Amino acid sequence: MQPVHLCACPDCGTNLAVIQLGLIISLPLSGGGYRDVCCYYIRCVKAMDEYTQFYIFEEHSKEVITVMVCRSLRTIEQQECMKGFVRVHRSYMVNILHVCCHYPTHLLLNNLPEMPIPIGDNNRDNFIEFVEKWKIKKPVSIISP
DSSP states (O other), X not given: OOOSOOOBOTTTOOBHHHHHHHOEXXXXXXXXXXXXXXXGGXXXXXXXXXXXXXXXXXXXXXXXXXXXXXXXXHHHHTSGGGTXXXXXXXXXXXXXXXXXXXXXXXXXXXXEEEEEEEOOTTTHHHHHHHHHHHTOSSOOOBOOO
C-alpha cells in the first residue's frame, strides 16, 4: 500500500510516510506473545496505567482495533519507529499523518471520528510546532469552538 500523504522533514529531508511504511513495531501483548504492526496503521497510542493501548487500522476489515501492551507510554515514545508520532496529552500520542483536523482543546483522527483526542495545555505548542515543521500536505485546520 502506498502512503496517501507525504511530508518531508525540513531538517533532513526524510519522508515521514515512507519511514512509517518501512518500520514495524513488535508489540508485546499483555496476554503473552507479540504482534508486528506497521507504524503507518497505528492511529494513536493511549496510556492506561502501566499499560499502553494502540489503536490500529486494519486494512482488510476497514476497522480500528485496539491492542493492549505491557509497556508505559514513555517507553513506547522513545522507540525510533515512533518518529511520526507526537505527544498531544499526558495520556495520548497521535500519528501525525492521520490527523484530519484540530481544535483548541482536541483533535480528530482518520477512522476515529467518534473519539476526540484531548490536546493538553502543556502539549499544545509542541503539537502546533510539529504540524508546521513537517508541513503536512493534507489539510490540517484549526477551528475555533
